[in-house]
Amino acid sequence: xxxxxxxxxxxxxxxxxxxxxxxxxxxxxxxxxxxxxxxxxxxxxxxxxxxxxxxxxxxxxxxxxxxxxxxxxxxxxxxxxxxxxxxxxxxxxxxxxxxxxxxxxxxxxxxxxxxxxxxxxxxxxxxxxxxxxxxxxxxxxxxxxxxxxxxxxxxxxxxxxxxxxxxxxxxxxxxxxxxxxxxxxxxxxxxxxxxxxxxxxxxxxxxxxxxxxxxxxxxxxxxxxxxxxxxxxxxxxxxxxxxxxxxxxxxxxxxxxxxxxxxxxxxxxxxxxxxxxxxxxxxxxxxxxxxxxxxxxxxxxxxxxxxxxxxxxxxxxxxxxxxxxxxxxxxxxxxxxxxxxxxxxxxxxxxxxxxxxxxxxxxxxxxxxxxxxxxxxxxxxxxxxxxxxxxxxxxxxxxxxxxxxxxxxxxxxxxxxxxxxxxxxxxxxxxxxxxxxxxxxxxxxxxxxxxxxxxxxxxxxxxxxxxxxxxxxxxxxxxxxxxxxxxxxxxxxxxxxxxxxxxxxxxxxxxxxxxxxxxxxxxxxxxxxxxxxxxxxxxxxxx
Amino acid sequence: xxxxxxxxxxxxxxxxxxxxxxxxxxxxxxxxxxxxxxxxxxxxxxxxxxxxxxxxxxxxxxxxxxxxxxxxxxxxxxxxxxxxxxxxxxxxxxxxxxxxxxxxxxxxxxxxxxxxxxxxxxxxxxxxxxxxxxxxxxxxxxxxxxxxxxxxxxxxxxxxxxxxxx
Numbered sequence: 001x002x003x004x005x006x007x008x009x010x011x012x013x014x015x016x017x018x019x020x021x022x023x024x025x026x027x028x029x030x031x032x033x034x035x036x037x038x039x040x041x042x043x044x045x046x047x048x049x050x051x052x053x054x055x056x057x058x059x060x061x062x063x064x065x066x067x068x069x070x071x072x073x074x075x076x077x078x079x080x081x082x083x084x085x086x087x088x089x090x091x092x093x094x095x096x097x098x099x100x101x102x103x104x105x106x107x108x109x110x111x112x113x114x115x116x117x118x119x120x121x122x123x124x125x126x127x128x129x130x131x132x133x134x135x136x137x138x139x140x141x142x143x144x145x146x147x148x149x150x151x152x153x154x155x156x157x158x159x160x161x162x163x164x165x166x167x168x169x170x171x172x173x174x175x176x177x178x179x180x181x182x183x184x185x186x187x188x189x190x191x192x193x194x195x196x197x198x199x200x201x202x203x204x205x206x207x208x209x210x211x212x213x214x215x216x217x218x219x220x221x222x223x224x225x226x227x228x229x230x231x232x233x234x235x236x237x238x239x240x241x242x243x244x245x246x247x248x249x250x251x252x253x254x255x256x257x258x259x260x261x262x263x264x265x266x267x268x269x270x271x272x273x274x275x276x277x278x279x280x281x282x283x284x285x286x287x288x289x290x291x292x293x294x295x296x297x298x299x300x301x302x303x304x305x306x307x308x309x310x311x312x313x314x315x316x317x318x319x320x321x322x323x324x325x326x327x328x329x330x331x332x333x334x335x336x337x338x339x340x341x342x343x344x345x346x347x348x349x350x351x352x353x354x355x356x357x358x359x360x361x362x363x364x365x366x367x368x369x370x371x372x373x374x375x376x377x378x379x380x381x382x383x384x385x386x387x388x389x390x391x392x393x394x395x396x397x398x399x400x401x402x403x404x405x406x407x408x409x410x411x412x413x414x415x416x417x418x419x420x421x422x423x424x425x426x427x428x429x430x431x432x433x434x435x436x437x438x439x440x441x442x443x444x445x446x447x448x449x450x451x452x453x454x455x456x457x458x459x460x461x462x463x464x465x466x467x468x469x470x471x472x473x474x475x476x477x478x479x480x481x482x483x484x485x486x487x488x489x490x491x492x493x494x495x496x497x498x499x500x501x502x503x504x505x506x507x508x509x510x511x512x513x514x515x516x517x518x519x520x521x522x523x524x525x526x527x528x529x530x531x532x533x534x535x536x537x538x539x540x541x542x543x
Numbered sequence: 544x545x546x547x548x549x550x551x552x553x554x555x556x557x558x559x560x561x562x563x564x565x566x567x568x569x570x571x572x573x574x575x576x577x578x579x580x581x582x583x584x585x586x587x588x589x590x591x592x593x594x595x596x597x598x599x600x601x602x603x604x605x606x607x608x609x610x611x612x613x614x615x616x617x618x619x620x621x622x623x624x625x626x627x628x629x630x631x632x633x634x635x636x637x638x639x640x641x642x643x644x645x646x647x648x649x650x651x652x653x654x655x656x657x658x659x660x661x662x663x664x665x666x667x668x669x670x671x672x673x674x675x676x677x678x679x680x681x682x683x684x685x686x687x688x689x690x691x692x693x694x695x696x697x698x699x700x701x702x703x704x705x706x707x708x709x
Contacts, residue, residue, distance in 0.1 A: 097562035097613055101589075109589065112618030113562055186564025186588060227567040313567065317664040350663050351645060352614065435567055436574045443666050452664065465645070468614070541587030543570040 017274040018438070018447075019229035021394050027386035034389055039284070043379045045299070047287035049280050049392070050380035051338040052303045057376035063341035064366045065307065066359055067144060069094030069119035071472035072479065073129035076119040080134060082356070086363060090341065091134070092142040094118035094353075095152070100187035102148040102531075104524030105476045114473040117353055122480045122524070124517045127155040128162075137165045141172035142217070142307075147189035149176040150198050151523045154514045157210065173214035173263060173307075176202050179240045182422045183431055184222030186539065189527055192422050194534035196415070198509065200247045205510035207248075207258045214263045216244050217307065224267035225313050227435020230278045233267065234395060235402035236427060238285055242403075242414040245294055250415070255294045259301035263340075267311040268330040275330070276382060277391035279337025282306070285396055307341040308334035315349040319451035319460045323347035328365050335369055336382055342366055348463040355466040402430075428542040480522070487520035495519050496529045503533040553678055556604035558586035558595050560623065563613035568641065568663065572608065575667035581606075581674070592619070596626035599636060605678050608670075611642040612663070617651065624656045637678050641665065 015023040024031070034040065041047055044054035053059060066088055068079045080091050096118040098110035104122050105114040114120050121127055131141075136159070145152045153174045160170055178195035181188040188195065203215040220228075220237035228236065241262060248258050264282065268275050286304035290296040310330035315323040327344045334342055344362035346354025354362070370376060382388045403414075409426070410417025421427050441447035448454045495516035502512045509530075516526055555576050557569055566588055577583045584602050586595065599607050607627070611619060620640060627633040633656060640652055641661040649660045659673050 097564075101562050103562070109562055109591075112615030113613050116614045117563070181564075186566060187562075225565070225567065227571070317662060350643070352643065432570050432574070436571050439571045439575070439667070443668055462646075539566075539587035539589065541585045543573040543583075543585050 017230070017391070018269060018271040019231045019274060019398075019434075021231075021274070021391065021398070023387075027390055029386060032384075032386040032389035033393065034384075039389075039393075040383060046291070046302060048283040048303050050383050052283065052305050052340070054379075056338060056379040057335070057370075058379070061370050061376065062335065062339050062366075063090045063140070063307075064088050064363060064370075065090040065092045065142065065341045066343050066362055067092035067094045067142075067309070068359070069096070070117070070353055070466070071115040071119065071469060072476050073119055073121065073126040074132075075115075075469070075472065077130055077132050077134070079356075080130075083359070083363070084134070084139070086360070087367060088363065090140045090142065092343065093130070093144055095145050096120045097187065099148070099152075099523060100145060100185075102151075102189035102523060102527030104522045105473070105480050107524055112473075114476050116468065116473075120472075120476045121152065121155070122476070122522050123483045123520050124155045124158050125483050125520065126479070127152075127159050131156075131159060136160050136163065137169040137171075141170075143172070143174045144217075146175055146178050146181050146185070146187060147195050147198070148523055148527055149174050149178075150202060150509060150513050151517060151526050153202060154510065154517045158514060158518050167210045168212065170210060171212050173217050174202065175217045175219060175265070177216055177219045177240060177244075177265075179243060179418055179422065180219050180223055180236070182537075183236065183427045184219065184224070184226045184228075186226075188537045190530060190534050191537045192419050194530070195537075196243065196247055196419070197506075198530075199244060200251060201508045201510050203244065203248045203258050203261075204251055204253060204508055206261065207253060211261075213261065215258065215261050216241075217263050217265045218244065219265040221265050221267040221309050221311070223431065224269065224311060226431050227438065228431045229434045229438070230269065230271070230274050231395060231398045232402065232431060232434060234278050234282055234285075235399035237264065237266070238282065238289070238399065239403050239406050239414060239418055239421075241286065242289060242293070243418040245290075246413060246415040249294065255290070255296045256298040256301050259290060259294075259296055260298060260303075264304055264306035266306055266308050266334075266339075268308050268334045268337075269311050270314055270326060270330065272329060272333050273388055273391055274395070275333040276337045277388055277395045279306070279308075279334070279339065280380075280388070280392045281395040281399065283338070284392070285399065305340045307343070308337075308339040309343040310334070310345045312345045312349040315345055315347060316449060316452050317350035319457045320347050320350065320463050321461065322451050323349065324361055324365070327362060328369070331365055331369055332373070332375065335375055338380060348465060351463065352466045352468075355464055357464055358466075425540065425542045428540075432543050483520055484522075491519040492516070492521045492525065495521055496525060499526065500529050500533055503530060552580060552582045553606060553674060554582045554584070554602060554604045555606040555608060555674070556584045556586065556595070556599055556602055557608045557610070558590040558598075559588040559610045560590060560592070560595070560619045561611055561613045561615045562589060563611065563615075564588060565612040565642075566610070568612075569608075569610035572610075572641070572667055572670065576671065576674075579671045581671075592622035592626040595623055596630050596632070599627065600630050600632055604636060606637045606639065606674055608639040608641065611640065611644075614643060616640060616642065616644060617648060620652060620655055620657060635679060637674060639670070639674075641670075 043051040220233040287302040346358030406417040409420040
């Protein structure tokens with residue numbers, strides 16, 4: 001056996017995961033190095049490696065949650081109803097770039113982007129229209145927004161209140177992961193310190209007033225899309241989570257009061273086993289960290305639950321139908337890794353936001369895996385695999401090395417360490433390095449991408465693309481102008497003045513933002529008021 | 544007739560216009576261009592047309608590369624072309640646009656004065672070759688190669704201007 005040179009049929013010489021972990025030809029019990037109760041435990045029990053719940057998909061399938069949003073609130077509301085009618089069980093709101101970055105639709109930087117890649121929300125009136133006819137207390141809603149999260153969540157709560165729905169009945173998530181914005185997604189509006197303050201304001205407010213809401217969706221997906229490898233995604237995401245825990249504890253909140261309402265959001269790439277190992281390692285690392293570092297005692301505080309989105313950046317423009325297969329493989333890895341909810345990216349991702357046909361295919365992918373593949377019949381089917389357990393251990397070790405480095409930068413405070421690692425460009429540079437290495441492998445052909453650098457198609461069928469209605473921008477501008485005409489400018493000015501003075505006094509800003517949006521202050525007005533106090537963040541252009 | 548070659552590194556100015564935060568591509572491109580011997584200035588995200596044009600002038604860049612993945616390219620690129628024209632440098636630079644660009648927008652972009660369109664998935668090697676083949680020579684103040692100065696080591700990353708003498 002050892003006499004044979006290590007090469008596969010088509011000449012591959014090196015065997016590594018996508019993040020560069022060496023892979024042996026075969027794994028044996030000593031490689032897995034497993035202490036069952038210490039390292040795995042029962043599903044639903046510490047350290048949760050095998051899953052957050054005892055019965056996993058036997059008890060309940062994952063939530064099929066395809067993100068959607070485009071144009072005006074009215075157009076997006078129709079897409080939500082379309083998806084709910086076709087088996088989707090939760091709503092995930094994609095906002096347009098002006099909304100994500102805190103600008104109103106009539107701001108000069110918003111030109112051409114209003115409603116383009118997500119829904120445009122300027123005022124509470126838009127939020128009302130977005131959820132028209134959708135029972136906010138029965139459908140779980142994910143608001144995918146970060147630095148202006150405090151504004152969007154306030155609008156959502158205000159709409160619920162006006163419909164007579166108790167806040168305690170609301171179930172959903174606000175992404176609210178401000179720190180990752182500096183290395184992933186980049187829809188920042190405020191500097192790192194103040195954005196962390198707002199994230200913590202939401203954690204504190206919801207812990208007291210919206211008890212069933214998930215207050216932060218600690219996100220690795222965007223970090224991965226920025227070019228991070230699986231180890232970096234794991235490390236930086238958990239480090240973000242630790243920073244939020246420390247920040248909330250610094251406010252005097254007991255760890256077990258808010259930790260159960262933190263959730264996670266990961267991407268899923270092509271390397272099947274590495275991704276599964278990443279998910280399993282994430283659960284174990286979080287459990288160990290929460291118990292040992294932060295002295296959490298409730299199992300719910302240690303139990304990591306996550307949403308997965310298959311990575312848009314893995315979807316190729318060349319031969320787009322191949323992306324259906326990639327989406328299915330990535331979705332399968334997420335399920336084998338024990339995800340709680342899933343979005344399969346549209347196969348036309350490299351062209352535009354998904355068409356209805358692409359979304360139908362993404363949902364069908366999920367349904368086929370759920371009902372036809374049989375992989376849901378037992379919990380953690382790969383648990384005990386000598387390869388998967390070894391890889392899970394290695395992922396944990398390597399991610400912990402990154403976390404230790406960040407911890408050092410903060411002299412034992414992950415919160416300070418993250419602010420430091422963001423400020424000095426460490427995280428961005430690490431990601432840029434990994435991203436460029438991967439790109440070079442693809443361009444040199446060392447990493448085969450079917451249809452791109454090998455097996456190029458001779459002809460390829462172009463997908464039918466999403467057709468953006470260019471008039472949506474104008475409609476939204478008219479809507480905003482109408483709201484501004486009919487509101488009381490004096491009330492708005494008062495509410496913004498109160499907000500600024502509360503910010504200057506370092507109070508929790510949630511109640512003040514709520515007051516402002518109720519009198520129809522716009523998102524841009526609230527964010528500009530906060531920027532008056534806190535300043536703006538400008539991209540340092542690290543590469 | 545003799546042909547004299549003047550060398551200097553190609554200078555590329557990169558920026559993202561609009562609000563989208565997808566900067567993985569532009570950053571990797573920045574590294575790839577630098578590795579091929581070009582001088583790279585990356586302005587970062589959310590840069591306006593005027594800021595880009597002003598920086599192009601100040602940096603005396605040979606190439607301007609814009610990355611847009613928000614779908615707003617047909618709105619933003621005309622503004623950039625105008626800003627470059629206003630400063631009288633539209634004809635001096637090689638203008639490249641990359642990002643989520645549908646096929647049907649390639650020709651309209653070219654009509655606006657864009658020389659190269661590189662949709663998501665284009666290889667950096669293609670871009671480097673394109674720049675080397677098309678970078679504009681004979682700029683108003685080219686670096687004059689001085690006798691006795693060492694030749695730049697990396698020939699692939701140079702502007703070569705020809706001065707013909709009768």
